[in-house]
Amino acid sequence: MYIIIGGGGQIGYYVTKGLLAQGHEVLLLDKDPRRVQTLTDELGSAVLRGDACEARTMDEVGCSRADIVIAVTGDDEDNLVICQMAKERFHVRTTIARVNNPKNEHIFAKLGIDITVSPTKTILHLIETEIPHHTVIPLMTLRRAGLGLVEVSVPPQSPALGKKLAALKLPGECNVVLIVRGQEDIVPSGESIIQAEDQVFALVKGPGEAALREAILGSASS
Amino acid sequence: MKIIILGCGRVGATLAMMMDRAGHTVTVIDYSNDAFQRLDASFGGQTVMGDGIDEEVLQRAGIEQADVFVAVTNGDNRNIMASQIARTVFTVPVVVCRIYDPIRTEVYQKLGLEVICPTLVGAELFRKSIEKNLAKATPDTAPKIR
Numbered sequence A: 001m002y003i004i005i006g007g008g009g010q011i012g013y014y015v016t017k018g019l020l021a022q023g024h025e026v027l028l029l030d031k032d033p034r035r036v037q038t039l040t041d042e043l044g045s046a047v048l049r050g051d052a053c054e055a056r057t058m059d060e061v062g063c064s065r066a067d068i069v070i071a072v073t074g075d076d077e078d079n080l081v082i083c084q085m086a087k088e089r090f091h092v093r094t095t096i097a098r099v100n101n102p103k104n105e106h107i108f109a110k111l112g113i114d115i116t117v118s119p120t121k122t123i124l125h126l127i128e129t130e131i132p133h134h135t136v137i138p139l140m141t142l143r144r145a146g147l148g149l150v151e152v153s154v155p156p157q158s159p160a161l162g163k164k165l166a167a168l169k170l171p172g173e174c175n176v177v178l179i180v181r182g183q184e185d186i187v188p189s190g191e192s193i194i195q196a197e198d199q200v201f202a203l204v205k206g207p208g209e210a211a212l213r214e215a216i217l218g219s220a221s222s
Numbered sequence B: 001m002k003i004i005i006l007g008c009g010r011v012g013a014t015l016a017m018m019m020d021r022a023g024h025t026v027t028v029i030d031y032s033n034d035a036f037q038r039l040d041a042s043f044g045g046q047t048v049m050g051d052g053i054d055e056e057v058l059q060r061a062g063i064e065q066a067d068v069f070v071a072v073t074n075g076d077n078r079n080i081m082a083s084q085i086a087r088t089v090f091t092v093p094v095v096v097c098r099i100y101d102p103i104r105t106e107v108y109q110k111l112g113l114e115v116i117c118p119t120l121v122g123a124e125l126f127r128k129s130i131e132k133n134l135a136k137a138t139p140d141t142a143p144k145i146r
Helices: A010-021 A034-045 A057-059 A078-088 A102-110 A120-130 A208-217 B010-021 B033-038 B053-062 B074-087 B100-110 B120-138
Strands: A002-008 A027-028 A047-049 A066-073 A092-097 A115-116 A135-141 A145-155 A174-181 A185-186 A197-206 B001-008 B024-028 B046-049 B066-069 B093-096 B114-116
Touching: A002 A010, A002 A078, A010 A027, A010 A034, A010 A174, A010 B120, A027 A034, A034 A047, A057 A078, A057 B100, A066 A078, A078 A092, A078 A102, A078 B074, A078 B100, A102 A115, A102 A120, A102 B074, A145 A208, A174 A208, A197 A208, B001 B010, B001 B074, B010 B024, B010 B033, B024 B033, B033 B046, B066 B074, B074 B100, B100 B114, B100 B120, B114 B120
Parallel strands: A002 A027, A002 A066, A027 A047, A066 A092, A092 A115, B001 B024, B001 B066, B024 B046, B066 B093, B093 B114
Antiparallel strands: A135 A145, A145 A197, A174 A185, A174 A197
């Protein structure tokens, strides 16, 4: 896939690095020449100095053949415009925006941005929910679909311990997609057995998250 | 009419005083308190300090009762986002947005925003002035600029 990223801060840097490692064609744009120099030393030709809001720049980097445009600058108005320009002028199918002010999340959704990622909201949510040691941690929210990817680690006193996944009777709104046990990644089936300290990843929608919490953490958790 | 003007620069302040003199209820928003010094002592409207793309600031400025919203900060993207919030979230009947970049102007006009692009307007005024003055200088041989 060809992925263009606007904004070479910490998030832009690590996302670019990760996507390059996965073998994607990635271009990272930043306006600041000094930052671009530092990034180029690390990431080579995947970095270019330019403003992702400028149509001329986006034209030059072949935006119309990009599969995804990701906007992760520190300014919400810039992230919004990067995504809207990519969509309207270059017909990019998928746009992802970082939302710095959590209040802007619903505005971005209303204005046609496909996916919003709000680190602020995630951190706030973590603080709200992190007080008990074992909890359901939201990793990513796919606003349009109303879906979330969540992670929960199985406590030693979990009611799910030693049970098959199918026996947990999770609703359709909760799909366990991955179990990480130590170094091992398990793509689960209904026969998979839950053990203590497992990291369980699930796609949830609406009441699915509460159902997962109750099954793994017990009803006392909420 | 209740008019909210975002950005108290030269254009914002001048427009605010114009509309105030014409008898409208004017509120000006700017993130810098100093910017309000551009307003005359006779200005009878309100000033609100804050970030114009923050819903709470817009509500403090009374956007829910506004008939007109004008975005004239010096950032194109800020104007674009504020105008879209005014239109989409608060359904202000008349929203006018300044965008310097002609390409962004084109895109957001297509998306239905009312946009004024000073770059295009200014260049056009220069072109007309050059044409007029050339015609005056050498009436018979003046080249036509197209």
